[in-house]
Amino acid sequence: MAAAAPPPAPTPAPEPATSLPETTPLFTRIRLATLADVPHIHKLIHQMAVFERLTHLFSATESSLAATLFSPTAQPFHSFTLFLLEASPKPFAVSSVDSNPFFTPITKYVNLSIPIEDPERETFKTTDDVTVVGFVLFFPNYSTFLGKPGFYVEDLFVRECYRRKGFGRMLLSAVAKQAVKMEYGRVEWVVLDWNVNAIKFYEEMGADLLNEWRICRLTGEALQAYGGAD
Amino acid sequence: MAAAAPPPAPTPAPEPATSLPETTPLFTRIRLATLADVPHIHKLIHQMAVFERLTHLFSATESSLAATLFSPTAQPFHSFTLFLLEASPKPFAVSSVDSNPFFTPITKYVNLSIPIEDPERETFKTTDDVTVVGFVLFFPNYSTFLGKPGFYVEDLFVRECYRRKGFGRMLLSAVAKQAVKMEYGRVEWVVLDWNVNAIKFYEEMGADLLNEWRICRLTGEALQAYGGAD
Numbered sequence A, B: 001m002a003a004a005a006p007p008p009a010p011t012p013a014p015e016p017a018t019s020l021p022e023t024t025p026l027f028t029r030i031r032l033a034t035l036a037d038v039p040h041i042h043k044l045i046h047q048m049a050v051f052e053r054l055t056h057l058f059s060a061t062e063s064s065l066a067a068t069l070f071s072p073t074a075q076p077f078h079s080f081t082l083f084l085l086e087a088s089p090k091p092f093a094v095s096s097v098d099s100n101p102f103f104t105p106i107t108k109y110v111n112l113s114i115p116i117e118d119p120e121r122e123t124f125k126t127t128d129d130v131t132v133v134g135f136v137l138f139f140p141n142y143s144t145f146l147g148k149p150g151f152y153v154e155d156l157f158v159r160e161c162y163r164r165k166g167f168g169r170m171l172l173s174a175v176a177k178q179a180v181k182m183e184y185g186r187v188e189w190v191v192l193d194w195n196v197n198a199i200k201f202y203e204e205m206g207a208d209l210l211n212e213w214r215i216c217r218l219t220g221e222a223l224q225a226y227g228g229a230d
Helices: A035-051 A062-071 A167-181 A196-204 A220-228 B034-053 B062-069 B165-179 B196-204 B220-228
Strands: A025-033 A081-088 A106-110 A130-141 A148-160 A184-191 A208-210 A213-220 B026-034 B081-088 B108-112 B131-143 B148-158 B186-190 B209-210 B213-219
Touching: A025 A167, A035 A062, A035 A081, A035 A130, A035 A148, A062 B131, A062 B148, A081 A167, A106 A167, A106 B034, A130 A167, A130 A184, A130 B131, A130 B196, A148 B062, A148 B131, A167 A184, A167 B220, A184 A196, A196 A208, A213 A220, A220 B165, A220 B186, B026 B165, B034 B062, B034 B081, B034 B131, B034 B148, B081 B165, B081 B209, B108 B165, B131 B165, B131 B186, B148 B165, B148 B209, B165 B186, B186 B196, B213 B220
Parallel strands: A148 A184, B148 B186
Antiparallel strands: A025 A081, A025 A106, A081 A130, A130 A148, A184 B213, A208 B213, A213 B186, A213 B209, B026 B081, B026 B108, B081 B131, B131 B148
């Protein structure tokens, strides 16, 4: 639903199905999501709803995500855009995603002192070695005062066993990099006012909190009524 | 900058240049803005900055607005979209805007008990009889929980002498109608927490206030620094 990083410390999963050996390096890659990623994206969004205790608001299906996020006419960065973060114990081979005309994947080596035990590796693997770690969904917004677009980050999510290792920051940084590259004026998102750890993290990275503004939302029957009235 | 309706009662303008006779009916039209409207749009945004006492943040130019709001590849409602509200003492003639493939203008007759004195009619006229009254700028946003888009209303502005007559509501209603037509899930905007009249107005129309959420903004040098960092 909204930017959820950095989350509180997770309880370790009780029965890890797979664990990476302590000496295995971890390689990461941020790339544009494609239609083939929809099943993983749907599961990630559901996990986010569980984390935010908002499953009663969750009604997205694989087909609704496929139809609305991957419309054939929509161009990345000019419409809804989704970066996936993947991890692998081996370096990423050069693949078809590297020749994407809109975005060259960002690869990085992460030095972890404690190996990650991923109980859901099978569910989230994209190839034998590669596992989906998290995502960020963003789209252009507009500032009339600046007379230029920016990016709004709707969701930032990292799977539980990968949290508190800088992966959320990597995803947000990739969005900021893209904004700078496109000469966009701002990157914006929202945070819950009681999430003091997240607010501290955002302020330390240089973000301003617009404390006076409140979000108004017209939805459901109220939207139908208002949108149907004269 | 952000939704500014309904504003507090304006002080009447001291020297009206033109006044409509009391018996003149007022006809209104909401239509998609075009590149030719940029000079009027720029003046409206500047008036909004003055109203919000934020002229120090105003750096938009006619050319930046033209380049970013009217990109040849952008399709109305799928990117940044601007509705203009115009008024005329005469009914609107059928014109080329009525055959716009994306949006059929909404025309309406308004019965005013007190005539409007418009000191800036010359500045804001589009033809001899037609004057620009205000605008709404909006664009798609996305809810991963719903798995569908919505609209975010970035700006809603009505010129001072036209306020408190339901014109802001007409513009917002046009956005809600379009959302319903496109089966979008939500219409959202922001309001200042001290603007109790606006909050009351929005709550009466059925909108929810998301009181716990705060907007975070990364801009200027902080964005450059973060977007350039690893």
